[in-house]
Amino acid sequence: MNWTDERVELLKKLWAEGLSASQIAAQLGGVSRNAVIGKVHRLKLSGRGRTTAAPARQKKASSAPAASKPVRAAAPARSAAPTIGATALQVQFDAEPVARQQLRSSDNVVVPISRRLDLTQLTERTCKWPNGDPLSEDFHFCGNEAGESGPYCAYHARLAFQPASERRRAC
DNA sequence: CCCTGATTCGC
């Protein structure tokens, strides 16, 4: 992914709105939060209002990795399966009571079309955002490609990170 | 352990 004008503008907007680097990375897709932070700094946007004054970081040892242990462990490959159900239901009950709201034109967001997967079709790489009444026949999960840093697609990752009062129904 | 932003430096 390259930093197109559109992506840079979205980055600026979301950063100004106060979203964290990881949240923005999920929105943009295809980039890590480190990439976002790096870009923010190169754009000289790091200030972002009255945030906690940066304590001025110390310099990193320029060389000599030392015999300490910079070795990075191999992929942990954790399993999310055991908590998928609980997480999904928690989100469901938390988000469902929110009244449907009109999408404001200023939001300028793309609402993804749900693949309407059932629980057995979910994998580590599918969005686990639940839609509908869990007890109804229509209940399903978004199922779109999950972001790199979470169980939701870029769109639902954003919803999940917003306060419940700001969430909207999707798919 | 989860997360946050900040910094360095090889590419």
Added chain:
DNA sequence: GCGAATCAGG
């Protein structure tokens, strides 16, 4: 310019 690795902290 880019971003992984790393750091310092909540």
